[in-house]
Amino acid sequence: MKIPIDPASFAPFISWLFRLWTRSIRFEVVGDPGSFIESNKRGEAVVLALWHGEIFPLTAYGHTLSSHLVTFVSQSKDGEVIARVLERLGHSTVRGSSTRGGVRALLQAKRVMERENRMAVFTIDGPKGPRHRAKDGVIFLAQRAGAKIIPLRAYPERKKVFDKSWDRFVLPLPFTRCPVYLGDPMEVTTEKLTPEVMEREKRRLEERMLSLGPQ
Known part of the structure; x- marks a missing residue:
């Protein structure tokens, strides 16, 4: 007899492991x-x-800085697990992406930013x-939202790069050194967004992101 297991039930363990991993970096x-x-x-x-590929090291860095964040998570089954993990870390989450439920998620995030004064986290080339x-x-x-955009980049020294994934996902290895670069705030135009x-x-924004890092 097959016993169905909800992947989201692993969220407490995953969040514990993530915290432990983060402390080692x-x-x-x-x-x-x-x-x-x-x-x-x-x-x-x-x-x-x-960038989407740097989401692990930058989420880990963000966890050391503040949990007062609102994060976008896709509406997929994997997204449900990720949302539960992030919520256990103190984030607020909104469900949607550029391919599904995007506008609704953006407006919901704006409301959360205004109501709870949370910073939004955006993987700008995802999903x-x-x-x-x-x-x-x-x-x-x-x-x-009348927000300034802060570009962030991470360059862990010891890492596993998943070359076959579209984003070349970066997984920093435990106990590695990880330089994090913060760019100058970017103010978006008030012009109509034609x-x-x-x-x-x-x-x-892309130019700022790509220029951010070791020179």
Whole structure:
């Protein structure tokens, strides 16, 4: 007799393992996280922008910094597990992506940002790529919420890179050193987001992201 097992039931163990893994990583920060954390405490809206492939090390770094975050999670079965893990870590989650439920999730995130003064976390090239090409959502959210976008990058020294995944997902190994780079805040235009303006703003953000790191 087959006994169905809900994958989400593993969320407590996964969140415990994630915390343990996070504590072992030696983050070295280039930039000033205190500036955007303090501005958020003053009620200013903030969107943290990262590449999908760096979601593990940057979520781990974010966990050492603040749990006062709202994070986008897909509506898939895997997304249910991820949402439960993130909620156990203190995040608020909204369900949706650029391929399903996106606009509703963006508006819900805006409401959470305003109601709870949480910083939004956005994997700007997710959920399916192309890799390192920003989607419209981050620009839409930042403009609607009046938020500044903070670019984030992570470069763990010892890592496993999943080369066959579209995002070349990076898994930092325990006890590794991991430099984290914080970019200058980007203010999104107040112009109407026509296709041309949207494309320009996405390219501006991509350039900032791609230039962020060891020189």
